[in-house]
Amino acid sequence: MNAKILTFSLRGDTTLLEYDPATADMEEVNKLIAEYEAKTGAQPFDMATGERIEKVTREQNEVLMVHPIAGG
């Protein structure tokens, strides 16, 4: 089963990345996530536990990039 990096969007969700966790280069996956985080401020959450994660591992099959919130 492929793993997915998702974010919320107008369509409900958008798959940012999809990869085979058994064979993917996880350093490359985390590098792309870090680039996305630097650009948007969104941070990864494990959708199996609801917890924020520092690095995505092969054990995570669904990761949600959660965007920043401002007070108003």
Add this chain to the structure above:
Amino acid sequence: MAPAILSVIAFLALVVWRFVFAGAHRRPLTRAIAPRQQRHSDFLAEGPHILEPGGAPVIADGLLENGADDLDRLDPEDCAKRYLQRIAALTGAAQMGDTYVLDVEKTRFYVRTRYVKRLRDTADPECAFEETCFYPLHKDMPLAEEIATALLQLKNNPALFDKWAAQSGAFRADGQAFRPTQ
């Protein structure tokens, strides 16, 4: 005889209508599909690169693929509500009407669309409600997903409430201030 001629004329008119109008409808659909297919093959030809927020999913080097399945999703609102239910279950938030009640240790949050109320200590009868508004920096999401975003962030970092209440900009889930560069 006359009814037979009329029937033939009606039949011929129906055949002409089908070819003329059905053909006219088909052409724009083909045009709409063509750019999407072109974009897909462009992505496959490119190497790894940063993803565009809110834009099309990006492919990288055979390792990563775009979420083509998402393109055909029918009802974004239903999808967003499913995410909200799922995240409410993950965080232990309970729905009360249009509000989600979230307990984080002694603190209780009442989260609804762009508005959150906090009871800092549920055991303290003197404790008063505090409240603030919030909005996600990424505007392109259904309201249900805005609530889901707030639930996830408050569950992991309840101190974010104070940062939102201070109205001093946007904050990432880890509590760090974030200023978009673009």
